[in-house]
Amino acid sequence: MYRAPRGTADILPEEQPYWRYIEREMVNVCQLYGYERIDVPVFEDIQLFTRSVGEETDIVKKEMYTFEDRGGNIITLRPEGTAPVCRAYLEHGLHNLPQPVKLYYIAAIFRYERPQAGRYRQHYQFGCEAIGDDDPALDAEVIDMAWKFFMSFGLRGLSLNLNSIGCKQCRPQYLTALKDYYADRIQELCSDCKMRLKRNPLRLLDCKKLLCQQIANSAPRSVDHLCPQCNEHFDRLKRYLDLLALPCVIDHCLVRGLDYYTRTVFEIQPEEAGAQSTLGGGGRYDDLIEELGGKPTPAIGFATGIERIIVNLKKQGVAVPALPRPQVFIAYVGDEAKDEATKLSSTLRRNGIGVIEALGSKSLKAQLRQANTLSAHHAVIIGEQEVKTGTVILRDMTTAQQKTIPLNQLPGLLR
RNA sequence: GUGAGUGUCGCCUAGUGGUCUAAGGCGCCAGGUUGUGGCCCUGGAGAGCGAGGGUUCAAAUCCCUCCACUCACCCCA
Incomplete structure (x- = not known):
């Protein structure tokens, strides 16, 4: 008997009310903020992802579904949504529209990982991207919109974490400070962290091991090493967030797994942080469009996993409306x-x-x-x-x- | 990729070496007189016990291998 491939799931009619409910709320909120839908292909040239997501990330190193098609092209099933949207922005000259261009998508995402609670090889993400403006008010708007989603779904007890990880001008100095700090403590680190120190020092900060967390908590903070421009950007963002009265918490250990993030990063997590707790996250990626061959173009985005939202809706007992049927x-x-x-x-x-x-x-x-x-x-x-x-x-x-x-x-x- | 747990009808579960050619509940189907539901009653279909190989006179029950699922790590949505 055939079964659905590992890490994939059939969404049967009885589950559909959750999906349709979430989709509807998302579309509503997007319209309130001026986002328009975009649908991009399920697969892309592999290089789009290796360039943008980063060669050293787990996604690129071990999680991509990649194959050669009959024409000899190396194809990758999209492991995330931002890079394809940026590709579309460039390919269709969307910089000719009034900036920023605000787009959203609901799309299947593919990552070859061991499945577990809230993690699948094929899962669905909602994502939005605002491309073409670096005003911190836009950051605040995106974060506000992300927060509004979860409120509109009826989820409660979520936390909203924020950090700034600087830009390509100030990040190198920060990384040096970070590496110096960790170099003195290398023997106290877990084996994973020893690797991170070499490969991807930022990730040292969000190790889950208790001892490593203690070390990370006293580590140099990225916000103390921002260049004047990044610092001002972050200050203004915090002010806007205050104006919007968002329950934002600065988390100095918040970094994100993809290489393209700059300046603002944020995450939304449920109260009882299980293993795969992150409900959604996002941040700025001011260098990505240029990296993909466009003019320097600042941008910010956000993504959330629909399966994880459903898990939390069920956990919190949120009732979703039934779908219409013949009477x-x-x-x-x-x-x-x-x-x-x-x-x-x-x-x-x-x-x-x-x-x-x-x-x-x-x-x-x-x-x-x-x-x-x-x-x-x-x-x-x-x-x-x-x-x-x-x-x-x-x-x-x-x-x-x-x-x-x-x-x-x-x-x-x-x- | 690593570690732990689990694997019996569509779903949940009983069964821990011999009356198990596997039991029950839910669900499903059909009947309970002549063209009528939901409650109740009766009956029926449906698994050979994840797969393969061993041990044994005898295995769903013990052992091995594999597979799948679940959870955790890595990492992320």
Whole structure:
């Protein structure tokens, strides 16, 4: 028997209300902030990701689904959404539009990892990107919008963490300070952190091991090493966030896993931080567009994992609205009645009334049982009597009241 | 990639070497008289116990290998 590939999942009808609810809230919020939808391909040239995400990141080193197609092109299933959107921005000359260009997407993301709670090989992310402006008010707006999402879903008890990791001017000095600090403590570090010190020193700061965390807490802070421009940017951002009264907490150990981030980084986490706790995160990537071959273009974005939102909605017991279904069930007795039922179903649907017609030649009892299971509001029953008289029995399934009515009155009564 | 746990009908679960050619609940299907649901009653379909190999007179029950799932690490949404 075939099974869905490891780390993938079927989203069955009973799960769909969560997905449609989240999608709807997202679209609403995006419209409030002036974001427009973009859909980008599921796969891209591998280099788009190796260039942008960073050769040393786990995503590029071990998590990409990459293959050679029949034309000899090296293709990668997108492991994140920002780079493809930036590619589209450049490819279609969107810099000719009023800046910033605000785009959002809801897209499947692919990462070859060992699955666990809240982590899949194919998962779905909502993401938004505001490309073409470096005003810290835009940072504040993106963070505000991210926060609004989770509030609109009805999630509570979330924390909003913020940091600034500087730009390519001031980051090198900071990294030097960081490495100097850690060099003295190298023997106290876990084996992973020893590697990080060489490969990706920023990541030293968010090691989960208790001892490493203690060391990280007293490490030099990126915000103390910002250049004047970055410092002013961060100060102004904090002021805007105050104005918006967002419950923001500065986390000096917050860094993000992708290389392209500059200046502002932020994350949103649920109260009870489980293992895969991050609900969403984002930040500025002021160098990325240039890195991909465009003119220097500042930008900021945010992404969130839809599966993780659903996990939290369930954990918090948030009720989501049911999806609409046909409320009318049509039952029949006899072949002539079945002909009538078939015609009637079509007529009702043409009038915008959702209908489920019985099939086969089941007993009326069985048909009504099905109507009940489907929780139809009304059953329409057609038998030999009704065919002869051009009528129909309309039965209210909640009150069990029923009456015979002329066929042509039915659409009006059901509407 | 590493570590731990789990694996019996669609779902949940009983069964820990021999009346297990596997039991129950939910769900599903059908009946309970003649054209009518939900409650109740009755019956039915549905697994050979993740897969393969061993041990044994005998295995769902013990051992081995593999696979899958779950959780955790790495990392991230």
